[in-house]
Amino acid sequence: MLDPQILRNDLEQTATRLKHRGYDLDVTHWQSLEQQRKTVQIETESLQNKRTTISKSIGKAKAAGEDVQPLLDEVAAIGDTLDASKEQLKAIQAEMELVTLYTPNLAHESVPVGKDEDDNVEVRQWGEPKSFDFEVKDHVALGERRQGLDAESAANLSGSRFTLLTGEMAQLHRALAQFMLDQHTTHHGYKEYYVPYLVNAQTMQGSGQLPKFADDAFITEDERYLIPTAEVPLTNLVADTILEEAELPIKMTAHTPCFRREAGSYGKDTRGMIRQHQFEKVEMVQVVHPDHSFDALEEMTGHAEAILQALELPYRVMVLCSGDMGFSATKTYDIEVWLPAQKTYREISSCSNCVDFQARRMKARFRSPEVKKPQWVHTLNGSGLAVGRTLIAVLENYQQKDGCVLVPEALQGYMGGKTVINVA
Protein backbone atom coordinates (compact mmCIF):
# COMPACT_ATOMS: atom_id res chain seq x y z
CA MET A 1 0.00 0.00 0.00
CA LEU A 2 1.30 3.42 -0.90
CA ASP A 3 1.46 6.24 1.58
CA PRO A 4 -1.97 7.91 1.30
CA GLN A 5 -0.27 11.26 1.79
CA ILE A 6 1.60 11.07 -1.50
CA LEU A 7 -1.62 10.26 -3.32
CA ARG A 8 -3.11 13.33 -1.76
CA ASN A 9 -0.23 15.77 -2.01
CA ASP A 10 1.75 14.57 -4.98
CA LEU A 11 -0.81 12.91 -7.19
CA GLU A 12 0.50 13.87 -10.64
CA GLN A 13 4.05 12.77 -10.00
CA THR A 14 2.88 9.58 -8.37
CA ALA A 15 0.74 8.78 -11.39
CA THR A 16 3.75 9.28 -13.65
CA ARG A 17 5.89 7.02 -11.55
CA LEU A 18 3.17 4.38 -11.54
CA LYS A 19 3.02 4.62 -15.29
CA HIS A 20 6.67 3.58 -15.40
CA ARG A 21 5.50 0.41 -13.75
CA GLY A 22 2.81 -0.10 -16.35
CA TYR A 23 0.03 0.94 -14.01
CA ASP A 24 -2.49 3.57 -15.00
CA LEU A 25 -3.87 5.43 -12.06
CA ASP A 26 -7.13 7.16 -12.91
CA VAL A 27 -6.21 10.57 -11.56
CA THR A 28 -9.54 12.31 -12.12
CA HIS A 29 -11.44 9.43 -10.60
CA TRP A 30 -9.17 9.46 -7.58
CA GLN A 31 -9.42 13.19 -7.16
CA SER A 32 -13.19 13.10 -7.28
CA LEU A 33 -13.26 10.28 -4.73
CA GLU A 34 -10.92 12.24 -2.50
CA GLN A 35 -13.06 15.34 -2.76
CA GLN A 36 -16.26 13.46 -1.99
CA ARG A 37 -14.57 11.71 0.88
CA LYS A 38 -13.61 15.00 2.44
CA THR A 39 -17.06 16.53 2.25
CA VAL A 40 -18.91 13.45 3.38
CA GLN A 41 -16.48 12.63 6.15
CA ILE A 42 -16.71 16.09 7.66
CA GLU A 43 -20.49 15.94 7.43
CA THR A 44 -20.67 12.49 9.02
CA GLU A 45 -18.31 13.30 11.81
CA SER A 46 -20.07 16.48 12.77
CA LEU A 47 -23.45 14.69 12.86
CA GLN A 48 -21.90 11.94 14.90
CA ASN A 49 -20.51 14.48 17.29
CA LYS A 50 -23.86 16.17 17.62
CA ARG A 51 -25.59 12.91 18.44
CA THR A 52 -23.02 11.85 21.01
CA THR A 53 -23.27 15.22 22.70
CA ILE A 54 -27.05 15.05 22.95
CA SER A 55 -27.00 11.42 24.05
CA LYS A 56 -24.66 12.30 26.85
CA SER A 57 -26.88 15.13 27.97
CA ILE A 58 -29.83 12.72 28.01
CA GLY A 59 -27.96 10.62 30.50
CA LYS A 60 -27.28 13.62 32.67
CA ALA A 61 -30.83 14.95 32.42
CA LYS A 62 -32.22 11.57 33.41
CA ALA A 63 -29.95 11.38 36.39
CA ALA A 64 -31.13 14.85 37.41
CA GLY A 65 -34.74 13.75 36.98
CA GLU A 66 -35.50 16.25 34.22
CA ASP A 67 -37.80 15.71 31.26
CA VAL A 68 -35.76 14.24 28.40
CA GLN A 69 -38.44 14.22 25.71
CA PRO A 70 -37.27 17.42 23.98
CA LEU A 71 -33.77 15.98 23.73
CA LEU A 72 -35.09 12.68 22.35
CA ASP A 73 -37.00 14.57 19.69
CA GLU A 74 -33.93 16.51 18.76
CA VAL A 75 -31.73 13.44 18.40
CA ALA A 76 -34.40 11.57 16.44
CA ALA A 77 -34.09 14.13 13.69
CA ILE A 78 -30.40 13.38 13.28
CA GLY A 79 -30.76 9.62 12.90
CA ASP A 80 -31.69 9.19 9.25
CA THR A 81 -29.35 11.84 7.91
CA LEU A 82 -26.50 10.35 9.87
CA ASP A 83 -27.20 6.83 8.66
CA ALA A 84 -27.32 7.96 5.05
CA SER A 85 -24.14 9.94 5.46
CA LYS A 86 -22.39 6.99 7.07
CA GLU A 87 -23.40 4.68 4.24
CA GLN A 88 -22.13 7.12 1.68
CA LEU A 89 -18.80 7.53 3.45
CA LYS A 90 -18.40 3.79 3.76
CA ALA A 91 -18.97 3.32 0.05
CA ILE A 92 -16.45 5.99 -0.88
CA GLN A 93 -13.86 4.63 1.49
CA ALA A 94 -14.36 1.11 0.23
CA GLU A 95 -13.80 2.27 -3.32
CA MET A 96 -10.65 4.15 -2.35
CA GLU A 97 -9.33 1.17 -0.47
CA LEU A 98 -9.85 -1.01 -3.49
CA VAL A 99 -7.81 1.36 -5.60
CA THR A 100 -4.97 1.42 -3.09
CA LEU A 101 -4.98 -2.36 -2.73
CA TYR A 102 -4.63 -2.73 -6.48
CA THR A 103 -1.92 -0.11 -6.86
CA PRO A 104 1.67 -1.40 -7.02
CA ASN A 105 4.62 0.01 -5.16
CA LEU A 106 6.62 2.85 -6.70
CA ALA A 107 10.00 2.10 -8.22
CA HIS A 108 13.00 3.51 -6.39
CA GLU A 109 14.95 6.33 -8.09
CA SER A 110 17.90 4.00 -8.67
CA VAL A 111 15.74 1.66 -10.74
CA PRO A 112 16.01 2.02 -14.53
CA VAL A 113 12.78 3.04 -16.20
CA GLY A 114 11.74 0.41 -18.69
CA LYS A 115 8.95 -1.68 -20.09
CA ASP A 116 9.84 -5.33 -19.72
CA GLU A 117 12.70 -7.74 -19.11
CA ASP A 118 14.58 -6.44 -22.14
CA ASP A 119 15.18 -3.22 -20.24
CA ASN A 120 16.72 -4.89 -17.20
CA VAL A 121 20.32 -3.88 -16.61
CA GLU A 122 23.21 -6.14 -15.79
CA VAL A 123 24.99 -5.14 -12.59
CA ARG A 124 27.76 -7.73 -12.43
CA GLN A 125 28.82 -11.18 -13.54
CA TRP A 126 30.50 -13.91 -11.60
CA GLY A 127 32.34 -16.89 -13.02
CA GLU A 128 32.99 -17.89 -16.59
CA PRO A 129 30.52 -19.98 -18.53
CA LYS A 130 32.37 -23.25 -18.89
CA SER A 131 33.23 -24.48 -22.36
CA PHE A 132 32.44 -28.08 -23.13
CA ASP A 133 34.25 -30.18 -25.75
CA PHE A 134 31.15 -32.22 -26.37
CA GLU A 135 27.50 -31.70 -27.17
CA VAL A 136 25.86 -30.62 -23.88
CA LYS A 137 22.56 -32.13 -22.80
CA ASP A 138 19.86 -30.26 -20.97
CA HIS A 139 18.57 -31.43 -17.60
CA VAL A 140 15.68 -33.31 -19.17
CA ALA A 141 17.99 -35.41 -21.27
CA LEU A 142 20.35 -35.94 -18.34
CA GLY A 143 17.47 -36.93 -16.08
CA GLU A 144 16.19 -39.58 -18.46
CA ARG A 145 18.98 -41.87 -17.45
CA ARG A 146 17.89 -44.15 -14.56
CA GLN A 147 14.60 -42.23 -14.61
CA GLY A 148 15.99 -39.78 -12.10
CA LEU A 149 13.78 -37.05 -13.44
CA ASP A 150 10.48 -38.55 -14.46
CA ALA A 151 8.13 -36.05 -16.05
CA GLU A 152 5.82 -38.71 -17.43
CA SER A 153 4.99 -40.27 -14.08
CA ALA A 154 4.44 -36.84 -12.59
CA ALA A 155 2.08 -35.99 -15.44
CA ASN A 156 0.16 -39.20 -14.84
CA LEU A 157 -0.15 -38.45 -11.18
CA SER A 158 -0.96 -34.77 -11.36
CA GLY A 159 -0.87 -33.28 -14.83
CA SER A 160 1.53 -30.95 -16.55
CA ARG A 161 4.09 -28.83 -14.71
CA PHE A 162 4.87 -31.37 -12.04
CA THR A 163 8.07 -33.27 -11.48
CA LEU A 164 8.96 -36.59 -9.98
CA LEU A 165 12.53 -37.11 -8.81
CA THR A 166 13.97 -40.45 -7.85
CA GLY A 167 17.14 -41.87 -6.39
CA GLU A 168 20.22 -39.68 -6.60
CA MET A 169 18.25 -36.89 -8.25
CA ALA A 170 15.91 -36.67 -5.29
CA GLN A 171 18.89 -36.90 -2.97
CA LEU A 172 20.72 -34.09 -4.75
CA HIS A 173 17.58 -32.00 -4.61
CA ARG A 174 17.36 -32.54 -0.86
CA ALA A 175 21.08 -31.92 -0.43
CA LEU A 176 20.79 -28.56 -2.14
CA ALA A 177 17.99 -27.38 0.15
CA GLN A 178 19.85 -28.53 3.25
CA PHE A 179 23.05 -26.90 2.10
CA MET A 180 21.31 -23.58 1.44
CA LEU A 181 19.56 -23.55 4.80
CA ASP A 182 22.79 -24.33 6.61
CA GLN A 183 24.63 -21.54 4.81
CA HIS A 184 22.02 -18.96 5.75
CA THR A 185 21.69 -20.05 9.35
CA THR A 186 25.38 -20.56 10.14
CA HIS A 187 27.06 -17.92 7.98
CA HIS A 188 24.48 -15.28 7.11
CA GLY A 189 22.70 -14.78 10.41
CA TYR A 190 19.20 -16.00 9.56
CA LYS A 191 16.99 -17.88 11.94
CA GLU A 192 15.38 -21.00 10.55
CA TYR A 193 11.59 -21.27 10.49
CA TYR A 194 9.16 -24.02 9.71
CA VAL A 195 5.94 -22.42 8.53
CA PRO A 196 2.39 -23.31 7.47
CA TYR A 197 1.97 -23.97 3.76
CA LEU A 198 -1.69 -22.92 3.84
CA VAL A 199 -2.52 -19.36 4.79
CA ASN A 200 -5.66 -17.27 4.99
CA ALA A 201 -6.70 -14.43 2.70
CA GLN A 202 -5.61 -11.77 5.17
CA THR A 203 -2.07 -13.11 5.10
CA MET A 204 -2.02 -13.21 1.32
CA GLN A 205 -3.18 -9.62 1.22
CA GLY A 206 -0.53 -8.51 3.68
CA SER A 207 2.34 -9.40 1.41
CA GLY A 208 0.56 -8.28 -1.76
CA GLN A 209 -0.61 -11.51 -3.44
CA LEU A 210 -4.26 -10.56 -2.93
CA PRO A 211 -6.58 -9.21 -4.10
CA LYS A 212 -4.97 -8.55 -7.47
CA PHE A 213 -3.29 -11.88 -8.12
CA ALA A 214 -5.92 -14.29 -6.85
CA ASP A 215 -5.69 -16.26 -10.11
CA ASP A 216 -2.05 -17.11 -9.52
CA ALA A 217 -2.68 -19.00 -6.29
CA PHE A 218 -4.23 -22.34 -5.45
CA ILE A 219 -7.12 -22.03 -3.06
CA THR A 220 -8.62 -24.74 -0.89
CA GLU A 221 -12.30 -25.42 -0.38
CA ASP A 222 -12.21 -23.75 2.99
CA GLU A 223 -10.60 -20.68 1.43
CA ARG A 224 -7.06 -21.07 2.46
CA TYR A 225 -4.26 -20.45 0.00
CA LEU A 226 -1.29 -22.66 -0.79
CA ILE A 227 1.71 -20.41 -0.32
CA PRO A 228 3.37 -19.29 -3.56
CA THR A 229 6.53 -18.55 -1.56
CA ALA A 230 7.64 -18.66 2.07
CA GLU A 231 7.80 -14.88 1.86
CA VAL A 232 4.08 -14.90 2.60
CA PRO A 233 4.07 -16.62 6.01
CA LEU A 234 7.46 -15.26 7.05
CA THR A 235 6.78 -11.62 6.28
CA ASN A 236 3.35 -11.75 7.87
CA LEU A 237 4.86 -12.89 11.14
CA VAL A 238 5.26 -9.22 12.00
CA ALA A 239 1.74 -8.27 10.87
CA ASP A 240 -0.20 -6.24 13.41
CA THR A 241 2.75 -5.80 15.71
CA ILE A 242 4.73 -2.92 17.10
CA LEU A 243 8.31 -4.05 17.48
CA GLU A 244 11.00 -2.43 19.57
CA GLU A 245 13.76 -0.84 17.51
CA ALA A 246 16.30 -3.09 19.23
CA GLU A 247 14.58 -6.15 17.77
CA LEU A 248 15.54 -5.06 14.26
CA PRO A 249 16.78 -6.40 11.95
CA ILE A 250 14.85 -9.66 11.96
CA LYS A 251 16.35 -12.19 9.55
CA MET A 252 14.33 -15.31 8.78
CA THR A 253 14.80 -18.23 6.46
CA ALA A 254 12.63 -21.20 5.60
CA HIS A 255 12.67 -24.08 3.17
CA THR A 256 9.19 -24.68 1.80
CA PRO A 257 7.38 -25.95 -1.21
CA CYS A 258 5.85 -23.18 -3.33
CA PHE A 259 2.64 -23.54 -5.28
CA ARG A 260 1.74 -21.46 -8.31
CA ARG A 261 -1.04 -21.76 -10.81
CA GLU A 262 1.16 -20.28 -13.52
CA ALA A 263 -1.96 -18.94 -15.14
CA GLY A 264 -1.06 -17.04 -18.27
CA SER A 265 2.20 -18.85 -18.87
CA TYR A 266 0.78 -21.44 -21.24
CA GLY A 267 3.41 -22.68 -23.63
CA LYS A 268 6.22 -21.04 -21.69
CA ASP A 269 9.02 -23.27 -20.38
CA THR A 270 7.03 -26.41 -21.00
CA ARG A 271 10.10 -28.61 -21.23
CA GLY A 272 11.67 -29.80 -18.03
CA MET A 273 11.33 -28.51 -14.51
CA ILE A 274 12.00 -24.79 -15.03
CA ARG A 275 8.42 -23.71 -14.42
CA GLN A 276 6.35 -25.91 -12.13
CA HIS A 277 3.14 -25.74 -10.14
CA GLN A 278 5.07 -27.05 -7.16
CA PHE A 279 8.71 -26.35 -6.41
CA GLU A 280 11.01 -26.03 -3.45
CA LYS A 281 12.62 -22.81 -2.40
CA VAL A 282 14.76 -21.58 0.44
CA GLU A 283 13.57 -18.09 1.19
CA MET A 284 15.18 -15.22 3.06
CA VAL A 285 13.10 -12.47 4.65
CA GLN A 286 14.34 -9.43 6.51
CA VAL A 287 12.40 -6.91 8.58
CA VAL A 288 14.59 -3.87 9.01
CA HIS A 289 14.81 -0.25 10.11
CA PRO A 290 13.82 2.05 7.22
CA ASP A 291 17.28 3.63 7.19
CA HIS A 292 18.94 0.34 6.37
CA SER A 293 16.69 -1.39 3.87
CA PHE A 294 18.74 -0.61 0.79
CA ASP A 295 21.92 -1.81 2.47
CA ALA A 296 20.00 -4.90 3.51
CA LEU A 297 18.99 -5.49 -0.10
CA GLU A 298 22.64 -5.51 -1.19
CA GLU A 299 23.51 -7.79 1.69
CA MET A 300 20.69 -10.20 1.00
CA THR A 301 21.53 -10.38 -2.69
CA GLY A 302 25.05 -11.22 -1.60
CA HIS A 303 23.72 -14.06 0.53
CA ALA A 304 22.00 -15.58 -2.48
CA GLU A 305 25.13 -15.08 -4.56
CA ALA A 306 27.20 -16.81 -1.90
CA ILE A 307 25.27 -20.01 -2.52
CA LEU A 308 26.02 -19.93 -6.23
CA GLN A 309 29.65 -19.10 -5.56
CA ALA A 310 29.96 -22.01 -3.16
CA LEU A 311 28.46 -24.24 -5.83
CA GLU A 312 30.76 -22.62 -8.41
CA LEU A 313 27.92 -21.86 -10.76
CA PRO A 314 28.42 -18.86 -13.06
CA TYR A 315 25.78 -16.17 -12.77
CA ARG A 316 24.98 -12.56 -13.39
CA VAL A 317 23.03 -10.04 -11.33
CA MET A 318 20.39 -7.90 -13.01
CA VAL A 319 18.59 -4.91 -11.64
CA LEU A 320 15.01 -5.12 -12.83
CA CYS A 321 13.60 -2.15 -14.70
CA SER A 322 10.48 -0.41 -13.42
CA GLY A 323 8.16 -2.33 -15.73
CA ASP A 324 9.45 -5.81 -14.86
CA MET A 325 9.30 -5.64 -11.09
CA GLY A 326 6.84 -7.46 -8.86
CA PHE A 327 3.86 -5.72 -7.35
CA SER A 328 5.26 -5.02 -3.88
CA ALA A 329 8.87 -4.24 -4.71
CA THR A 330 10.54 -0.88 -5.00
CA LYS A 331 13.80 -2.41 -6.19
CA THR A 332 14.65 -5.93 -7.26
CA TYR A 333 17.81 -7.78 -8.18
CA ASP A 334 17.39 -10.96 -10.15
CA ILE A 335 20.21 -13.45 -10.07
CA GLU A 336 20.47 -15.49 -13.23
CA VAL A 337 22.46 -18.69 -13.42
CA TRP A 338 24.21 -19.90 -16.53
CA LEU A 339 22.52 -22.82 -18.23
CA PRO A 340 24.87 -24.25 -20.86
CA ALA A 341 22.21 -26.22 -22.72
CA GLN A 342 20.14 -23.11 -23.32
CA LYS A 343 23.31 -21.06 -23.67
CA THR A 344 21.66 -18.42 -21.56
CA TYR A 345 21.27 -17.06 -18.07
CA ARG A 346 18.03 -18.01 -16.28
CA GLU A 347 16.51 -16.54 -13.16
CA ILE A 348 17.33 -18.50 -10.02
CA SER A 349 16.77 -15.86 -7.38
CA SER A 350 14.92 -12.62 -6.95
CA CYS A 351 15.74 -10.25 -4.09
CA SER A 352 13.45 -7.32 -3.40
CA ASN A 353 13.18 -4.37 -1.11
CA CYS A 354 9.50 -3.60 -0.50
CA VAL A 355 10.23 -0.65 1.80
CA ASP A 356 7.03 0.17 3.73
CA PHE A 357 4.62 -1.18 1.09
CA GLN A 358 3.95 -4.53 2.76
CA ALA A 359 4.33 -3.04 6.23
CA ARG A 360 1.41 -0.71 5.58
CA ARG A 361 -0.76 -3.55 4.34
CA MET A 362 0.11 -5.69 7.34
CA LYS A 363 0.37 -2.93 9.93
CA ALA A 364 3.91 -3.84 10.89
CA ARG A 365 5.60 -1.11 12.87
CA PHE A 366 8.38 -0.44 15.32
CA ARG A 367 8.96 2.06 18.05
CA SER A 368 12.24 3.85 18.54
CA PRO A 369 13.24 5.71 21.69
CA GLU A 370 13.76 8.95 19.72
CA VAL A 371 10.46 9.04 17.82
CA LYS A 372 7.21 8.88 19.73
CA LYS A 373 4.99 7.56 17.01
CA PRO A 374 5.39 4.00 15.74
CA GLN A 375 7.02 3.90 12.33
CA TRP A 376 6.63 1.43 9.46
CA VAL A 377 9.26 -1.23 9.19
CA HIS A 378 10.77 -2.08 5.83
CA THR A 379 10.52 -5.63 4.53
CA LEU A 380 12.72 -7.52 2.10
CA ASN A 381 12.56 -10.95 0.62
CA GLY A 382 14.81 -13.00 -1.58
CA SER A 383 15.22 -16.51 -2.84
CA GLY A 384 18.29 -18.20 -1.61
CA LEU A 385 17.71 -20.10 -3.86
CA ALA A 386 15.04 -21.79 -5.94
CA VAL A 387 15.98 -25.40 -5.31
CA GLY A 388 14.61 -26.98 -8.49
CA ARG A 389 16.34 -24.49 -10.72
CA THR A 390 19.57 -24.93 -8.79
CA LEU A 391 19.29 -28.64 -9.41
CA ILE A 392 18.98 -27.94 -13.11
CA ALA A 393 22.00 -25.66 -13.00
CA VAL A 394 24.12 -28.24 -11.20
CA LEU A 395 23.11 -31.00 -13.61
CA GLU A 396 23.80 -28.95 -16.69
CA ASN A 397 26.99 -27.27 -15.53
CA TYR A 398 28.56 -30.34 -13.95
CA GLN A 399 27.70 -32.84 -16.68
CA GLN A 400 30.38 -34.98 -18.23
CA LYS A 401 30.74 -36.31 -21.73
CA ASP A 402 29.38 -39.74 -20.73
CA GLY A 403 26.24 -38.27 -19.15
CA CYS A 404 27.23 -38.59 -15.52
CA VAL A 405 27.29 -35.54 -13.27
CA LEU A 406 30.00 -34.47 -10.84
CA VAL A 407 28.82 -33.46 -7.39
CA PRO A 408 29.96 -29.94 -6.45
CA GLU A 409 32.47 -30.11 -3.63
CA ALA A 410 30.25 -28.11 -1.29
CA LEU A 411 27.51 -30.73 -1.63
CA GLN A 412 29.53 -33.89 -1.28
CA GLY A 413 29.07 -33.97 2.49
CA TYR A 414 25.34 -33.82 1.94
CA MET A 415 25.51 -36.65 -0.61
CA GLY A 416 27.14 -39.22 1.59
CA GLY A 417 30.55 -38.40 0.14
CA LYS A 418 29.55 -39.14 -3.44
CA THR A 419 31.60 -37.25 -6.01
CA VAL A 420 29.65 -38.32 -9.07
CA ILE A 421 26.07 -39.31 -9.77
CA ASN A 422 23.98 -40.38 -12.71
CA VAL A 423 26.51 -43.03 -13.69
CA ALA A 424 25.07 -45.27 -16.37
Add this chain to the structure above:
RNA sequence: GGAGAGUUGGCCGAGAGGCUGAAGGCGCUCCCCUGCUAAGGGAGUAUGGGUUAAUCACUCAUCGAGGGUUCGAAUCCCUCACUCUCCGCCA
Protein backbone atom coordinates in the same frame (compact mmCIF):
# COMPACT_ATOMS: atom_id res chain seq x y z
C1' G B 1 -16.48 -33.72 15.71
C1' G B 2 -18.90 -32.83 21.04
C1' A B 3 -19.01 -29.87 25.88
C1' G B 4 -17.36 -25.68 28.54
C1' A B 5 -14.36 -21.07 29.44
C1' G B 6 -12.21 -16.96 27.28
C1' U B 7 -10.41 -12.66 23.62
C1' U B 8 -9.91 -5.19 26.87
C1' G B 9 -3.96 -0.38 25.69
C1' G B 10 3.54 -2.30 25.01
C1' C B 11 2.26 -6.31 28.91
C1' C B 12 -1.03 -7.93 33.08
C1' G B 13 -5.88 -6.88 34.62
C1' A B 14 -10.82 -4.29 36.31
C1' G B 15 -15.33 -3.17 34.02
C1' A B 16 -21.99 -5.62 33.66
C1' G B 17 -26.43 0.49 29.26
C1' G B 18 -24.78 7.09 30.06
C1' C B 19 -20.07 10.67 34.27
C1' U B 20 -15.40 4.76 30.53
C1' G B 21 -10.83 5.91 25.54
C1' A B 22 -11.41 2.83 29.44
C1' A B 23 -9.76 1.85 37.15
C1' G B 24 -5.37 -0.49 39.10
C1' G B 25 -0.60 -2.69 38.35
C1' C B 26 3.90 -3.66 35.44
C1' G B 27 7.01 -1.50 31.93
C1' C B 28 8.75 3.07 29.81
C1' U B 29 9.83 8.75 29.91
C1' C B 30 10.67 13.20 32.78
C1' C B 31 11.21 15.55 37.66
C1' C B 32 12.17 15.30 43.09
C1' C B 33 14.51 12.63 47.11
C1' U B 34 18.43 9.30 48.38
C1' G B 35 26.56 10.07 49.00
C1' C B 36 26.81 3.63 45.75
C1' U B 37 22.89 -0.15 45.43
C1' A B 38 17.97 -1.06 46.85
C1' A B 39 13.81 1.75 48.01
C1' G B 40 10.46 6.21 48.03
C1' G B 41 7.39 10.69 46.09
C1' G B 42 5.22 13.45 41.80
C1' A B 43 3.86 14.02 36.57
C1' G B 44 3.27 11.77 31.89
C1' U B 45 2.53 7.40 28.65
C1' A B 46 -2.89 3.52 23.23
C1' U B 47 -3.56 3.22 17.83
C1' G B 48 -5.49 4.87 13.31
C1' G B 49 -8.10 8.66 10.51
C1' G B 50 -10.00 13.67 9.46
C1' U B 51 -9.91 19.32 9.66
C1' U B 52 -5.32 22.58 9.30
C1' A B 53 0.36 25.45 6.23
C1' A B 54 1.12 23.13 10.96
C1' U B 55 -0.46 22.55 16.09
C1' C B 56 -0.46 22.99 22.67
C1' A B 57 -6.31 22.98 18.91
C1' C B 58 -10.92 20.63 17.36
C1' U B 59 -13.02 16.06 15.85
C1' C B 60 -14.23 10.72 14.37
C1' A B 61 -13.25 5.57 14.91
C1' U B 62 -11.28 1.46 17.67
C1' C B 63 -12.21 -2.98 24.10
C1' G B 64 -11.08 -10.32 18.62
C1' A B 65 -14.07 -9.39 13.54
C1' G B 66 -18.81 -8.33 11.32
C1' G B 67 -23.98 -7.35 11.96
C1' G B 68 -28.23 -5.94 15.28
C1' U B 69 -31.10 -3.59 19.58
C1' U B 70 -30.95 1.59 21.77
C1' C B 71 -31.31 8.58 21.98
C1' G B 72 -26.71 6.23 23.81
C1' A B 73 -22.96 -0.31 23.73
C1' A B 74 -16.45 -2.64 26.11
C1' U B 75 -21.17 -3.74 28.62
C1' C B 76 -27.48 -6.67 25.76
C1' C B 77 -28.58 -10.05 21.14
C1' C B 78 -26.84 -12.77 16.55
C1' U B 79 -22.94 -14.69 13.22
C1' C B 80 -17.87 -15.77 12.51
C1' A B 81 -12.60 -16.28 13.79
C1' C B 82 -9.04 -17.47 17.28
C1' U B 83 -7.15 -19.26 22.25
C1' C B 84 -7.56 -22.54 26.49
C1' U B 85 -9.67 -27.04 29.22
C1' C B 86 -12.12 -31.82 28.93
C1' C B 87 -13.95 -35.87 25.65
C1' G B 88 -13.62 -38.28 20.81
C1' C B 89 -10.47 -39.23 16.51
C1' C B 90 -5.64 -39.31 14.56
C1' A B 91 0.46 -39.02 12.27
